[in-house]
Amino acid sequence: MPAVIQTEKLTKSYGSHRGIIDVDLEVQGGEVFGFLGPNGAGKTTTIRTALDLIRPTSGRALVFGIESSADPVSIHKRIGYIPGEFTLYDRLTGGQTLAYFANLRGGVDKAYQQLLIDRFEIDPSRRFKELSKGNKQKIGLVIALQHRPELLILDEPTSGLDPLVQQSFYALVREAKADGRTVFLSSHILSEVERTCDRVAIIREGRLVKVDSVEGLRDLAHHQVELRFAGEVPTAEFEALPGVSEVSATDHVLRMRVSGPITPVVRAASRYELLDFVSREPSLEETFLAQYGHGEGHVHAGGAGEEVRE
Ligand SMILES: Nc1ncnc2c1ncn2[C@@H]1O[C@H](COP(=O)(O)OP(=O)(O)O)[C@@H](O)[C@H]1O
Ligand SMILES: [Mg+2]
Numbered sequence: 001m002p003a004v005i006q007t008e009k010l011t012k013s014y015g016s017h018r019g020i021i022d023v024d025l026e027v028q029g030g031e032v033f034g035f036l037g038p039n040g041a042g043k044t045t046t047i048r049t050a051l052d053l054i055r056p057t058s059g060r061a062l063v064f065g066i067e068s069s070a071d072p073v074s075i076h077k078r079i080g081y082i083p084g085e086f087t088l089y090d091r092l093t094g095g096q097t098l099a100y101f102a103n104l105r106g107g108v109d110k111a112y113q114q115l116l117i118d119r120f121e122i123d124p125s126r127r128f129k130e131l132s133k134g135n136k137q138k139i140g141l142v143i144a145l146q147h148r149p150e151l152l153i154l155d156e157p158t159s160g161l162d163p164l165v166q167q168s169f170y171a172l173v174r175e176a177k178a179d180g181r182t183v184f185l186s187s188h189i190l191s192e193v194e195r196t197c198d199r200v201a202i203i204r205e206g207r208l209v210k211v212d213s214v215e216g217l218r219d220l221a222h223h224q225v226e227l228r229f230a231g232e233v234p235t236a237e238f239e240a241l242p243g244v245s246e247v248s249a250t251d252h253v254l255r256m257r258v259s260g261p262i263t264p265v266v267r268a269a270s271r272y273e274l275l276d277f278v279s280r281e282p283s284l285e286e287t288f289l290a291q292y293g294h295g296e297g298h299v300h301a302g303g304a305g306e307e308v309r310e
Contacts, residue, residue: 002065004029004151004182005050009059012049018206019045022059025201025208027184032177034197034214035186038284042206043186044084047155051081063151080144082137084155084186088128094139095124098146105147116142119168133160145172152176154185158192170196188284190221204288220287222259227269228252228276237268257290 005027012019020042027033037043048054050061052072061068063075088097098117102108117124120138128136137160144152152173158166173196176183187193193200194217202209210216227238233249243260252275258265262279269277282290 001029002062003027005033005061005063005184006065007046007050007059007061010046010049010056010061011058012045012054013057018042019057020049020203020206023203023208025050025211027182029182030177030180031198032173032183032185032196034193034200035184035203036188036190036193036200036217036284037186037203038188038288041188041203043188043203044155045206046203047084047153047184047186051075051079051153078149079151079153080147080149081153082140082144082155082157084159086136086140088136088139090129091127093125093127094122094131094135097128097139098124098142101143102146108146109148112148113142113146116145116172119172120165134162134165137161138165141169141172145176148179148181150181152181152183152185154183156186156188158187158189166192189281190217190284190287191281193217194221204292209292218260220291222257222282222287222290223262223279224282224286225256225258225262225265226276226278227254227272227274229254230273230275234272238265241265241268 003026005025007023007025010023011021023042023046025046035043035046045054049056050063050068052061052068052075055069064078066075068075089100092100098113102113120142122135122138122142126135128139131139137157141157144154158169161169173183173185185193185197194214197214199211199213200217201211229252231252233252233254235247235249235254238244238254238256239247241264243258244256244265245259246257248255256265
């Protein structure tokens, strides 16, 4: 079986500006594949080039084994796609918009369409232009999903969605996978990819950094923890905990980086009177800076989990 998506040294320059450079991807049928990278890394460029919405500068892409520049129409018939940014017809309501796209597909299963509308809690009577970003995004997701395509290409699908709607979306991704469909999902949020995907490709500054199973992300994942104590700050005790680094204290606040399980920090903190406990996921930019430093250090994808530094 050919890969569902395959790119070979896919390269796109915007004039003298870097878009993407030598991107080699292989997405297999039935997997949920994450495409992780900070803003500006080249996720949208890769997707648009692979779908022949823009032409590559060099290299090529095949979807379902079909070269996308040769026959984009037959590819687009079989996919559901949500672009990173899109506008639709302002004056149509959400319901009219969904009906319009369903007709373009030659009709869809009405019951399934309604199920999606319910699960995303869409009000189909509102005009598109009146919708918030998150509600527009929900319409976009139903357009991508409603004809049950065999391949979903989702460019930052959760951006603008509130956390509960994100959960509905993750459930739909799991269902698509259970149905044997393939999902390609881009994101700049590490925990989201970790939660939803089987394998991940990481892109940074236009080049693939790594292709791995999601377990490989565990080394990258960490938390930024901030504890506000009522009294004295017990710095030394926290410095000694497993996974804790970069500890700093100012006034009554202790900051640290925690990699791996957070339990030791929570246990230690529970012995003190705390005014606040904040744990946040750092941005991917921060994570990459900590892991790879600035600029160079590009790595090509070899086999699974392989890293080859240049
Ligand atoms: N139409 C364009 N013209 C010029 N540069 C572009 C254009 N689209 C994207 N770029 C540049 O290509 C790089 C990758 O962008 P993009 O693929 O949108 O990244 P991502 O989707 O990961 O945020 C960025 O440096 C961006 O500025
Ligand atoms: Mg993008």
